[in-house]
Amino acid sequence: MNEIHWADKIAEEISWRDKNVIATGITPSGDIHIGNMREVLTGDMIYRALVDRGKDAELIYIADTFDPLRRVYPFLPGSYEEHVGKPLSSVPDPYGCHENYAEHFLDPFLDSMEKLGISAKIYRSNELYEKGLYEDAIRAAIKNRRKIADILKEGSGRELKNNWSPYNPLCENCGRINSSEVLGFDDFKVRYRCKCGFEGKSDIRKGEGKLGWRIDWPARWKILNVTVEPFGKDHATVGGSYDTGKVISKEIYGYEPPYPVIYEWISLKGRDMSSSKGVVIPIGEMLESVPPEVLRYLIARSRPNKHLNFDPGLPLLNLIGDLESINGEDESGGRELEFSLSVEKRSNVPFRHLINTIQIAKGDLKELRIVLKRSGYDMGENEERWAGYARNWLERYAPESMKFELKEELPKNALSLKEKDKMGLKILGERLKSDLSGEDIHNMIYKVAEEAGLKTKNLFEAIYISLLDKKSGPRAGLFIESVGIGFVKKRFGEVSRDEG
Ligand SMILES: [Zn+2]
Ligand SMILES: [Zn+2]
Incomplete structure (x- = not known):
């Protein structure tokens, strides 16, 4: 089924305009995470789809630096009580490393945007106000304040006080x-x-x-000529800020509201992400262990209104596996690939294999080159970059079952293996030859088990115990090939020699 990609579909609907301005934005009140990133990535993909159609388009990002600090978040010192209500651009950086609070969270986010291949024009809302860009919009809002109050009351059912001010x-x-x-x-x-x-x-x-937010939003549509706006479903409720914003835009500002693109949340390991509750992995930190193209792929492959769950542990490997399995020729996957990988290229070495080989190489990149060579891979720039992700992933997100250490000395536990198992290893060791592929070795293990009258499971266990001092490990054929035939032959020999 070759369904048109969601970003192309949106682009098709809005490309009657000469130029589109896609607006994204986030309030930098805490760590910016992958859930927030969906907005910018969604905007970026629409932007790319428009450009691919030969259309004029601009992607902008507005940081709501002029929003007040709402409360003392759990990650803030109690002394921040005195800053509650001040614009984020005037609150001091709680960590002392940036000009102000907003910049502290914005800076790594802008850096992540670059890594993700997103280039957007950046605005800071405090600067938009300071430069006087809002002057006309404020004037109109004050002049029409009763009318706006009525619009808000009708939309949200909220009764506003007589002295209410926009x-x-x-x-x-x-x-x-x-x-x-x-x-x-x-x-x-x-x-x-x-x-x-x-x-x-x-x-x-x-x-x-x-x-106020509900007026600020439509005001900036006009000020910045916004024609497309991705926003979270919280703004999309009946009577929500998009609903009332549409009316204010038309009736107060005489401006056609932007094409809405509503996106769903991304939960982290099944939990809703929230910077204020600290249930987040900051996007900058995540991008040290997850290649940016993988995060792009996560967003590219699902329509914005689909709820996503992101788990940087084992499920991430499946996501990467899906990405690796897309063939560029395949039409439906081809577009996903384009939206995902325009930033950087894939590694020729499957990520799972990198996870194993980097451990065999004990994290050393020079050694990794040799290890990869044994299994028929060359290490280029992309492989080296992905190996860095693999190393960080192992450190931060890998389950214990994926981790191992190749033992330089024969593990004691190998000596207490059953005689039959030792015999299996002995036969295997004798038959291993350097020209065998991982697949050949894999098949050989089954054959040896059969010949020696062993349960295959027991022979596999014996292999892992003698090399890793663990009962399980990576797929054995490819693993033995990567460790090196010479090393393994010697080790299997040691196990059987010590049989006494
Ligand atoms: Zn005051
Ligand atoms: Zn800082």
Whole structure:
């Protein structure tokens, strides 16, 4: 079945426009994770699909740096209570390494975007306000504040107070952006009284305040000419911010709302990810163990409205296996491959084999080159890069069952193997020759077990015990080939020689 790829389908629907601006954005209030990344990757794939059709398109990313710190998240020191309500761009970096709180979380995210091959124009919302880009939008919102209140009430059922304001002044005294009451408006100044007791005037041209989220969103559609917007399902509910945003966009700003692309969550090992609860792996950290093309593939292969579960442990290997099995000629997979791998190329060595060989090489890349050569692989740049991922994956996410250590000395447990098993190893050792392939060795193990009257399972166990001091290990044929025939022959000889 050659279904058209979801990104191509969206591109087809919007390509009647001369130019499309795809807007993505995230509030950098905590670690940015793969769930957040779905938004940007979804936008990027639509962008690529448009470009592939020869259309003019732009991908933008708006960091909501002007949003207030909502509360003291578990990862913050208690002293951050005093910063609650201040824009993230004015809260100090809790780790002290960046200019401010927002930049601390934004910086590694921008770095990850680059690794993922996403190039977007970056905006910071505090700068958009400070540069005065919102001036007209704020003016219109203040002028139409009753009308907007009605739209919000109709959409969300929320009754707004008489003195409700679409604009939240930034208190000059305490720096909070969510604690003032608006007293009145004169031209470009908004008079306010803050909970801290301060009374002042906020200049709408200078970033001295911001529009509430439900108004800010449609306002920026117009300011930045947004025509496509991927957003999470939380904004897509009936009466949600997209619903009311559409009406505000048309009726207040006279702007056609963007084409919505609603995406589902990605859960991590079956749990919903949440930066505020700390159930996340920051995207930067994940990209040290997972090749970026694999994360792109995860997003590319499922329609945005499909809920995804991501497990960086064993299930990740299946995902990589699926990616490795796509043949570029295959039409349906071909597009997924293009959306996944435009960044970097695949390694010729299957990831599972890299996982095993890097352990045989004890993490040493020079040694790995030799080990790979034994199983018929050359190590190029891509293989070396993927080997780095394999090494980190083993350290961070691999289950114990995938880990092993090749024993330099004969393990004591090998000496207590049953005589029959030792005999099996002896025969196997005698027959091993350097020109045998992994597959040949694999078949030989079965044959030897049969000849020696052994259970195959027992012979496999004996192999692993004598080499790894473990009852299980990687597929034995390829493993023996990778370890090296000479080494294995000698080891099997030692086991049977010591039979006493
Ligand atoms: Zn920092
Ligand atoms: Zn104040």
